[in-house]
Amino acid sequence: MSKERDILKSLLLKEELQLLNQLEQKLLSKEQFTKEVSDVLSNAIKRAQSKNKNLEKELYIPIRKGVTKAFVENKQSIIDALLPIMGQLIRKTVTNSIKQFVTDINRTLELGFSAKAIKWRWQALRSDCTFAEILFQKTIRYQVTELFLIRQTNGLLIEHAGHSETAKDNSAVSAMLTAIQGFIEDSFNEHDSALQRVTIKNKDYIVTSGPTAYLAAVIKGAPTQRLETKLQQAIENIHAEFSDQINTESNYGENIEIQDSLRKYLITKNRSDKPKKINWTPWIIITLLIISGFSYWSYGIKQELKRIVDLSHSVPGLYVQSVKRIGSGYRIKGLLDPLAEITSLHKDNITLDTKPYLSLDEDIVLKRVMKLFSPYKKVTIKLTNGKLTINGIISSDDDILKVLHQLESIGGIKQIINNLAIDQQKQMHAFLLQNKLKNQVNYLLNNNKLSLIGNMKYKQQQELTRKFTSLFPEIIIDAEKTNIIDSTDKIVYKINNLFINIKELNDPVNNYETLDKLIDNLHLLINRQERLHIRLVGKSDCNGLFSDNHSLKRAETLFMILAKKGIDKKLMTTHINACKSFNNPHNQSLLGVSIQSVKE
């Protein structure tokens, strides 16, 4: 029974069974299966990667294990392969470390053995503080309060971290830093001369550059070399980690990851950061030294006091009343000008107990004057024995008056020699602008000669020349190219002297020239927007009885002619010069119209 069934099966499903057999073989024979999978493996990985973002995660652990194992077992061949890259990396790291090392050694040496450190140790001993406390009060501390990541090309802010007043300011600061950077590169014309430190609105910035973006850090306190190295690393890391985001123009405030990463570099270097650095050996040696040298030291104190007194007397703007030793430092009592340069007093543990006053020391007076002139970049100043010499170019008369006026209130100047000249190009421009002549005339300034080119009224020209020469007495005005145009009164006068001869009423005008002159002048007046009234007065030789009629007709004829030429009818009226008698001799030259234009 079962045999028959098998036969039936083989008859019905012969080909399918064969196929099944083959498949079975493929799957069960390891070798065959391996071959099949290896054919599609690389494509499968490719597709899996694009479809399933977790693939990397899944592969990470076995690959890491594999690589670690490979490192352990094939050290030599891996070392050989990495050597060319490592060489460079190591060189770079070593250079940086050595730089760091040297800075550190310098600082330790400075602290360990300088007179300053000895003094501090002594102060610590007397004031019941630990040396560490004194040391950190005096030594460098800093804090990175803000970080700006800025696009090199256009100065737009990529990200910002830290506390700042408004986001609006941040964008402006970024742009300003970039502008300054551009300006520096431009001015020094080298690529190395990039901006490194800058102070804007009382904030100190350290700038470190990367290929597409740069990092500006706002620093409080005094930064160290180490911080600069850290910031350099920061910008490198950010470029490595976020190259995609940095290279596409994205929007400020949207790259949360970059912000997080930046925040890591908001470093605070505070007192407890470096307790390990205290080296106790010099401490002990110095204590011994202090004890053994006590008597010598008290002699030294007197010498030191004398030195401080001399030093304080040498500071211009500081008037010394007394110098006293207080603890391990000194207190100077007296008067201090706000402009006095007192940094030379800072290093000797000196406290100043002063009241403000205005010093007349020449150094200080000069400083005060320089401050006054600081907005004028092209001005140089010299002060010797109370004589102040000012040279250079300044933009306007107002400015000269302003500074001279302010100079009066600065004591200590006996004489002022003012050689200031005015930046004439600008001044001239402003002058013509103010006098509303910009479009009417052009000017050309050449060797102290000013040519005015264009149309001007006589009065205008006179007025301008008068004003101008009072402002710039050394400049000569050249009117050769000025076209003097008539004043309104003159034009009215000219019109009123015209007589249009009209002999025959049907062939009216036989003196076109006069008519054209009339029309031109009328247009001139109208264009000047003068309000006027034109009386057309017809005249005749009073030869016949109809003379008055003809006079009126003549006036009306001219009225029509003028209206045709565009003179507004509302402006004109017709009149006659009536005859007293009608038998006068015939005279053609008396036939016509005279004009009386009246300015209203």
Added chain:
Amino acid sequence: MSIAKKVCLIGRFAVGKTSLVKQFIHQEFGEKYKTTVGVSIATKKIKLASLKVSLVIWDIAGFEQENHYAHYLRGSHGLIWVVDGTEPESFEILDTISESLPEIKQIPSVCFINKCDLKDEWVVTNKQEELLKTFNHTVFETSAKTGENVEKGFKKLTEFLVK
């Protein structure tokens, strides 16, 4: 969402660049002329239909020589060419600028013919206006004094920038 865009104002000295920015941002105007040294920077947010654009405006000192311009213009998204309607030389200088930096004609730009409150002193010819239109998307007659067309002009440029 907000996008940041860099916009530069260029043109001859005294055409009113600084005044235009001041009018745009603070709605203020002063008659006194104080020339800009280097560059002055301001920012302003503009709301377009669906998004906010934060403009970083670079008001560059008036063009006198070609030396200082290139750096400030780097990476700029948009330009505003400013001329003074009453001052023929301010038109000529645009040629000088675009000749010395030919690539900037590619940047989206608008042109402001400024001081339109002094229209009766204008010297603008149709030909000049046509010429300005050849390389600007739009030409506006503006006045930093009355504020006419100032905001409109800035807004139009912003629209070009986000297209």
